[in-house]
Structure formats: structure tokens, C-alpha cells
Amino acid sequence: MNNKERKDHIPDRHVLEFEGLIDALFQCCQERMQYQSERFGLPDAELRCLLQFQNERYLTAKALAGRLNVAKSRVTKIVDGLLRRKLVERTDDPEDCRVKLLKLTAGGDGLAREILSFRREMHQGVLNQFSLEQRVWLLNGLSQLKRSLESVRELLV
Amino acid sequence: MNNKERKDHIPDRHVLEFEGLIDALFQCCQERMQYQSERFGLPDAELRCLLQFQNERYLTAKALAGRLNVAKSRVTKIVDGLLRRKLVERTDDPEDCRVKLLKLTAGGDGLAREILSFRREMHQGVLNQFSLEQRVWLLNGLSQLKRSLESVRELLV
DNA sequence: TCTTTATTGTTCATACTATGAACTTTAACC
DNA sequence: GGTTAAAGTTCATAGTATGAACAATAAAGA
Numbered sequence: 001m002n003n004k005e006r007k008d009h010i011p012d013r014h015v016l017e018f019e020g021l022i023d024a025l026f027q028c029c030q031e032r033m034q035y036q037s038e039r040f041g042l043p044d045a046e047l048r049c050l051l052q053f054q055n056e057r058y059l060t061a062k063a064l065a066g067r068l069n070v071a072k073s074r075v076t077k078i079v080d081g082l083l084r085r086k087l088v089e090r091t092d093d094p095e096d097c098r099v100k101l102l103k104l105t106a107g108g109d110g111l112a113r114e115i116l117s118f119r120r121e122m123h124q125g126v127l128n129q130f131s132l133e134q135r136v137w138l139l140n141g142l143s144q145l146k147r148s149l150e151s152v153r154e155l156l157v
Numbered sequence: 158m159n160n161k162e163r164k165d166h167i168p169d170r171h172v173l174e175f176e177g178l179i180d181a182l183f184q185c186c187q188e189r190m191q192y193q194s195e196r197f198g199l200p201d202a203e204l205r206c207l208l209q210f211q212n213e214r215y216l217t218a219k220a221l222a223g224r225l226n227v228a229k230s231r232v233t234k235i236v237d238g239l240l241r242r243k244l245v246e247r248t249d250d251p252e253d254c255r256v257k258l259l260k261l262t263a264g265g266d267g268l269a270r271e272i273l274s275f276r277r278e279m280h281q282g283v284l285n286q287f288s289l290e291q292r293v294w295l296l297n298g299l300s301q302l303k304r305s306l307e308s309v310r311e312l313l314v
Numbered sequence: 315t316c317t318t319t320a321t322t323g324t325t326c327a328t329a330c331t332a333t334g335a336a337c338t339t340t341a342a343c344c
Numbered sequence: 345g346g347t348t349a350a351a352g353t354t355c356a357t358a359g360t361a362t363g364a365a366c367a368a369t370a371a372a373g374a
Binding site for chain 3: 200201202227228230231234235253254255
């Protein structure tokens with residue numbers, strides 16, 4: 001009997017291949033972040049924090065915690081690092097003394113741009129190895145994969 | 158002029174979409190690992206270590222360092238945790254007193270099987286949301302993506 | 315107005331991930 | 345036998361992350 005045809009059954013070969021690919025892709029991403037971190041001389045968390053200012057001139061600690069998916073006490077630490085490096089500045093919100101407004105310094109803005117353009121080039125390099133048609137398929141596949149992962153994750157949490 | 162047709166040029170829209178998808182997928186993987194870690198009551202590094210014994214009855218600290226991509230001093234720490242939890246045992250290699258052979262205890266083996274089958278089910282759940290045809294496309298796309306990421310990474314290092 | 319309640323951000327204790335240098339023990343190679 | 349190499353451990357250091365306790369301030373109610 002060939003159980004390839006059974007409902008809801010996926011050949012082991014496919015699952016194994018999928019697991020291997022996901023693991024490899026995940027590892028690639030991790031290595032890329034480590035590389036980025038070394039290249040720009042900034043711990044990964046601070047680097048990610050810096051990029052949050054891409055479309056936002058001012059951010060509060062709370063907003064950063066939400067965007068970075070970390071506890072607010074973590075944000076304090078990360079921002080401390082960025083302040084020490086003079087990549088961000090902190091000012092009191094004139095409308096509410098509890099909140100501190102963070103914004104990039106000129107140096108921080110320059111560095112953020114550098115990082116962004118590095119990432120852009122790298123991603124372009126990756127996509128360049130696909131033909132237009134393949135690229136469209138890939139983006140569709142990844143987008144479906146994302147939805148699928150998220151829906152399976154919902155079942156767990 | 159439409160630069161979609163220019164050689165080596167990829168529409169910004171595609172790059173942005175790609176960046177977003179990669180980030181989201183990466184985050185999903187991270188969250189999955191955290192969930193796994195909590196579910197099985199084991200720090201992530203120890204959990205990953207446990208799974209290395211899947212096809213290997215005995216492993217040395219050095220071999221584990223290679224498989225896990227960490228320094229050997231890190232392995233000492235990870236194995237300490239697994240020993241404390243009685244998930245692995247350590248014996249001296251009769252042929253070379255310097256090396257310690259690690260192997261799973263019955264409990265460790267049972268836990269490893271549990272983790273493996275949990276992962277298997279989850280991945281099956283994800284793939285189940287694809288038709289056979291889509292699945293094949295996805296696997297091909299991911300595999301090409303992996304090659305592409307790896308080749309771009311080579312240029313950096 | 316005065317009091318309670320909620321919010322913002324900091325500090326601190328804790329835990330996990332990871333590295334590299336220094337060191338011990340043992341094996342291997344002249 | 346003496347040097348060199350390899351396997352593992354220990355320790356100092358750094359980064360990632362959380363949650364509880366806390367101070368300051370704002371907002372809402374009585």
C-alpha cells in the first residue's frame with residue numbers, strides 16, 4: 001500500500017528535507033546577524049534597536065520594548081549601550097515627565113543607514129540568484145510558509 | 158524608464174517583501190525554540206545537545222562542539238547540565254583516558270524521542286497546509302534559497 | 315482637593331548562551 | 345625520555361533576557 005495518497009499524510013522524506021532546510025536557513029540567519037554585529041561593532045540587540053528608528057524620529061522605551069519584543073528592563077540596558085556609544089540621545093518628553101524620548105544622533109543615523117544598505121545589498125545578492133519567475137514563486141512560497149508557521153504556532157500557545 | 162528590466166536589478170518591493178518574510182520566519186523559529194525549551198523543561202542548548210545523539214550512541218565533548226558549533230568550554234557547561242538532570246552519562250574511553258564518552262541514559266533517550274516526535278508532528282502540521290504540488294515547489298525554493306544564502310555568505314567571510 | 319490607581323522607566327537578582335586563555339592530564343612522535 | 349599535540353576543565357568576561365521591587369509622575373474619582 002502506498003500511503004503517499006493517505007489524507008493528511010506527508011512522505012517522511014519531505015518532512016526530513018523540510019526540517020533540514022529550516023534548520024540550515026535558521027543557522028544562516030544567525031550567522032549573518034553575528035557577522036553584522038562584528039562588522040558594525042555593535043552587539044546584536046543594540047543593532048536591532050538602532051534600526052527601529054527607520055521610520056520613527058522619536059521612540060520611547062515602552063515603544064521599543066514592543067517593537068523588539070523584549071521586557072522594558074531590557075530596553076533600559078540596550079539604550080544604555082547606545083547612549084554610551086553616542087548613537088542615540090535621550091530627552092524628557094515635555095508633555096509627560098515620566099517618558100523619555102529617544103532619538104538617533106547624527107552618528108547613529110549614519111550607522112543605521114550603513115547597516116540598512118548593507119542588508120539591502122545582501123538581500124539583493126541573494127534574490128539575484130533567482131530568475132524573476134523563480135523569485136515570484138519563492139516570495140509566494142515563503143509568504144504561505146509564514147502564514148502556515150504562524151497558524152501552527154497559534155495551536156501551541 | 159522602467160528599471161525592472163535592468164540587469165541585476167530587483168524591484169525594491171521584492172527586496173522589502175523578502176526582508177520582511179525572512180525576519181518573520183526567523184522570529185517564528187526562535188519562538189518555536191523557546192516554546193520547546195519551556196515545554197520540555199530544558200534550556201535550549203541542552204535540548205539541542207540531547208538531539209545530537211539521534212544517530213550516534215556515543216559522542217565526545219569535541220564531537221559535540223563540532224556538531225553544535227560552539228567552543229569546547231561551552232560543551233563542558235552544557236553537558237554538566239545534562240549530567241545533573243541525569244539525561245546523559247559520562248564514561249572514560251578505555252582506549253584514551255583523555256576522552257570522555259557521553260551517552261544518553263534511558264531517561265535522556267526517552268526525552269529525546271519525545272522532542273523529536275513533537276518536532277515531527279509540528280513540521281507535518283505545517284506542511285499539511287500545502288498541497289503536494291505546492292510542497293514540492295516550496296522544498297525546491299527553500300533548497301535554492303539555502304544554496305543562495307550560503308553562496309552570498311561565502312563572499313562576506 | 316486629595317487620594318487612589320495606573321504608567322513609565324530604573325535597578326537588581328537571576329539564568330542562559332557563548333568565547334578564549336590558562337591549565338591538567340594523557341597520548342603520540344621523534 | 346623529552347617535546348609536542350590533543351581532550352577536557354576552570355575561570356574571567358560579555359551579551360541576551362526576564363521579572364520583581366521601586367521612584368516619580370500622571371490620571372481618574374470621591
